[in-house]
Amino acid sequence: MKRAVFLDRDGTITNDDNYFSSYDQIRFVDGLAESIRILNGNFLVILITNQPVVARGLCSEDDVKAMNDRIIEELDKQGARIxxxxxxxxxxxxxxxxPEHxxxxxxxxxxxKPGIAMIEQAAKDFGVDVGNSFFIGDSTRDVQAAKNAGCTSILVMTGLAGKDGKYDAVPDYKCADLREAVSLVNDCANLKAVILAGGKGERLRPLTIETPKPMLKIAGKPILEHQIEALKRSGVNKIVLCTSYLSVKIKDYFGDGSRFGVKIEYPEEPEGLGSGGAVKNSGEFLKDASYFIIINGDSMIDEKFDLRPLIRCHIRKNVFATLFVRESDHPMDSDVLRMDENGKITEFIGRGQVAEKLANTGMTVCSQELLQYIPDGNCNIEKDVLFKLIGKKDLYGFMMPKEWFKKGVDTPERLESVRMYFGD
Ligand SMILES: [Zn+2]
Incomplete structure (x- = not known):
């Protein structure tokens, strides 16, 4: 299944949302060919446009088709493929x-639009993964169509700039123009996940003498595989797997990721770096990612898990880091945090505080800048890096929905309770 960027035409790739009845009236937005070339690297690019000019009798279906063909041809000359x-x-x-005709x-x-028959037809013709595709348009009609189809919606401030007032749908993102929207889509496509799977799992011995903790099986497959499936569902298919202890067992199972529909890279990792050192050690693999998600390799999650709301929240706010947080049912041994009414994290309280329940889940979206703040050598990404930056950098919390399952499998009791939950 391929991902697509569906593009509205008038007001989105052209400057004007007036009805065009001939190609000569069309003026492309600045940098259109360049924007489309960027998308061509990772996405199918598909025009989805309402053309009531035909129903108005101003031109025929053939005229519209000829106009679209001409647009495609002109862009093709500039190396941009629709x-x-x-x-x-x-x-x-x-x-x-x-008129009668x-x-x-x-x-x-x-x-x-906002009907979705065109999107459905395109999905059928091209084998599109609609849920991990984007729709860029200039009207609330486009935003509503995106919602109806289940793609991520981006409203651009050109053309109607969302002022048509037809639908109440709120876009996932707002961008000044197509160029900015494409840059955002590109950032999403290049977003990587860093999974920390190097720990020795000492508290789970003897189970972890021959099996790395993230490879322990729950509901028929390794914890890591549940995570990789959730990442893929969430549109994250570039993964950096930080392994150290019994790393060969993880590499043998996951390989380059193609069997799971993702791309997996493995940094060479010396022993004893800790979670912070492992992220820093992955720097070379993260240099083209504006954002990356850090995930603890021992977090068991269920099939409801979806990282898209967290990712969208982070990119919309464009902050230093956004932590997935939730109300913990075991705050005594969780990393408890305090958050203000805007979602900004104001304090790291630590463990043993039963009165407060807001806990870190060990999943964080970070901006590239984080790498500069990780010290050399062994350190913990949470206690030695993220929590120390509270008050100095903009760290936000994003509430994980209560009905999702997520539990760190780091003691025999937790492993047992997770296995019970999944009916093992
Ligand atoms: Zn129609």
Missing amino acids: DGAYFCPHHPEQHDDV AKKYRVECSCR
Whole structure:
């Protein structure tokens, strides 16, 4: 399954949202070919456009098709590829002054956005993973179509700039123009996950004498495999796996990740770096990622788990780090934090405080800048780095939904309770 960026046409890739009836009226937004070339690296690029000009009798379906073909051709000359173009020629309202030949287009249809028949057709034609695709458009109609289809929506401030007032749908992101939207999409595509899977799992001996802790099986597969599946579902398919103890067992199982539909890289890791040292040691693999997610390799999660809301929150706020937090049912031995009403983390309280329950889950989205703050040698990414930066850098918390399952498997009791939960 491929990921796509669905693009609205008028007002999004062209400067004007007026109805065009011929190619000569079209003026492309600045840097259009360059933006599309960037998308071509990771995505299918597909135009999805309502063209009620046909229902108005101003031009024919063939004219619209010829216009779209010409757009594709002109961009192709500049090395930018549009993979497909779909349009809706209809309009639902009847009008007496519509020319006879256009009357048949005056119908209710399922293709006119916010209907999703065009997106569904494109998904069928190209094998698109719609849930991990993006829709970029200039109207609330586009945002609503994206929501209806289940893609991430980006509203651009060109064309109608969302001022059409037709739908209440709130976009996942707002960007000044297509160029900025493409840069955001690109950041999302290059986002990497760093999974910390190097620990010795000493508290779980003898189970971990021959099996690294993240390879312990729950519900029929290793903890790590549950995580990798959740990352893939969340649109994160570039993974840096930090291994040290019994690393060969992890590498043998996951390989380059292709069997799981992801790309996995393994930094060479000396022993005894701790979680902070392991992230720092991965720096070379993270240099083209504006953002990365750090995940503890012993966190068991269920199939409801979705990292997209956390990632969106981080990118929208564009802060230093966003921690997945939740109300802990065992605050006595959790890393308890305090957060203000805006979600900003104001204090690390530590363990043993039963009165406060907001706990870190060990999943954090960070901006590239974090790497500069990790000291050399052995350190813990939470206690020695992130928690020390509270008050100095913008760290935010994002509440994990209560109904999702996530538990660190680091003691025999926890392993037992997790296995019970999954019916093992
Ligand atoms: Zn239609």
